[in-house]
Each structure stands twice: as C-alpha cells, then as structure tokens.
Amino acid sequence: MSKNNHANHSNHLENHDLDNFSKTGYSNSRLSAQIPVQTYPNLSFDAMTIVGNLSRDNAQKLSSFMSIEPQIRLWDILQTKFKAKALQEKVYIEYDKVKADTWDRRNMRVEFNPNKLTHEEMIWLKQNIIDYMEDDGFTRLDLAFDFEDDLSDYYAMTDKAVKKTVFYGRNGKPETKYFGVRDSDRFIRIYNKKQERKDNADVEV
Known part of the structure; x- marks a missing residue:
C-alpha cells in the first residue's frame, strides 16, 4: 500500500471513529444508581x-x-x-x-x-x-x-393533638409507636412485625 493510500485509510478510520463517538449518548447508569428506589x-x-x-x-x-x-x-x-x-x-x-x-x-x-x-x-x-x-x-x-423502613422515619400528622407512646427495643431503636387512644377514631399503631413474629414464635426472621 502506498504512503498516500495508507494515510487516507488512517484518516478514514479516525473520522469514522469520531463519527461513532459523536453518535454515542452519555450513559446515565451512574446517575440512576444514585437515585434512591x-x-x-x-x-x-x-x-x-x-x-x-x-x-x-x-x-x-x-x-x-x-x-x-x-x-x-x-x-x-x-x-x-x-x-x-x-x-x-x-x-x-x-x-x-x-x-x-x-x-x-x-x-x-x-x-x-x-x-x-x-x-x-x-x-x-x-x-x-x-x-x-x-x-x-x-x-x-x-x-x-x-x-421495610426504619420506624424512626415515621410519625403521624393529624389535625388535632394526639397522645404519642413509643417503645424501644434492646438496640435502642423504636419497635412500636402508638398515636392516639385505642378504640378511638384516631388510633395508629406502627410496630416491628418481624420482631413480633420472632418473639411469638421464637424463630429466626
């Protein structure tokens, strides 16, 4: 192959690669990985x-x-x-x-x-x-x-003041939260269901 043909062939490959690069979109895989599910x-x-x-x-x-x-x-x-x-x-x-x-x-x-x-x-x-x-x-x-979230992140929003009671586990994290009074129209209970099953059945969860 002559020098001119070799040079032209090299330029064609470089231009072709640049053209392909210009058509390639930026990957958003890193960005999507940072967005919480x-x-x-x-x-x-x-x-x-x-x-x-x-x-x-x-x-x-x-x-x-x-x-x-x-x-x-x-x-x-x-x-x-x-x-x-x-x-x-x-x-x-x-x-x-x-x-x-x-x-x-x-x-x-x-x-x-x-x-x-x-x-x-x-x-x-x-x-x-x-x-x-x-x-x-x-x-x-x-x-x-x-x-499956931490109970610490949850609280009740009501239009009136309600009584709040929190019970903590051995690890210091809340395991049960009560808002309001039982048998009333304003009563919410948030609790660790896995821990309750473990306590009741004494099985690994």
Whole structure:
C-alpha cells in the first residue's frame, strides 16, 4: 500500500471513529444508581368487625344451622343469645338480643382477620353467616401498611393533638409507636412485625 493510500485509510478510520463517538449518548447508569428506589407499602385489612340485626326467625335458623355445621363451635346458647367460633376459630360470632335492646345497638357481630381467610372461606362466611343479618355495617376496619423502613422515619400528622407512646427495643431503636387512644377514631399503631413474629414464635426472621 502506498504512503498516500495508507494515510487516507488512517484518516478514514479516525473520522469514522469520531463519527461513532459523536453518535454515542452519555450513559446515565451512574446517575440512576444514585437515585434512591422508592418503595411502596403493601396494604391490607387485618381486622374487621361487622355488626347487624338478626330477626327472631333468622336467629332461630342461624342457631339451628350452626348447631350441626362441623366448621362451627357453638356455646353459651340460650333463646336470645349465642356465641360461636367458625373456620378453625378464625371467626368470632356473637348474638345477644337482650344486651342489644338494653344498650340500643345491633344484636349480632362478627369479628375476623381477612388476611387469615381464603377466598372460599370469605364466600362461605358471607353466604352462611353475614347474609342472615339486616342493617349490617362496619364498626371496626383496620388498615395495615407493611413496609421495610426504619420506624424512626415515621410519625403521624393529624389535625388535632394526639397522645404519642413509643417503645424501644434492646438496640435502642423504636419497635412500636402508638398515636392516639385505642378504640378511638384516631388510633395508629406502627410496630416491628418481624420482631413480633420472632418473639411469638421464637424463630429466626
């Protein structure tokens, strides 16, 4: 190859490389690595109380059904009251007409944790228990937010002053925070669910 051809070939390669370089965009991989990943909590209802009224006929029908249903354990049975647990005792049921009339409130309530019931069990509960009630509604509905963040970063914002209680673990970090008063309309509990499971089951989490 002649010197001129060699020089032209070299210039062509250099220009080609420069052209490719000019078309290459700047990588943002380093920038994206510095942006914190925003995590969103898992939301679920972990406690429900449904109340309603049983008519005399429905109370008799429901009591008869529960007395022979193998998934229900019935006790404290009288003509105007009964207590029961259903679905491996995951559901609590109480009917008391005398107490309801005395306190002017609905005479039956059903308590359960939806997270512990399968879809089929929820359908069974509605069709066999809740559908007997009239004028039914919620008196308790607990909404749970599950997240992996430090409890120190969380606090409650309310339009009124609320009582705050904090419990600390052995490591000096907060493990449970209470805002408000239990059984009130303004009550928030933030706690370390992993630690609670470890304490209850004594297993590694």
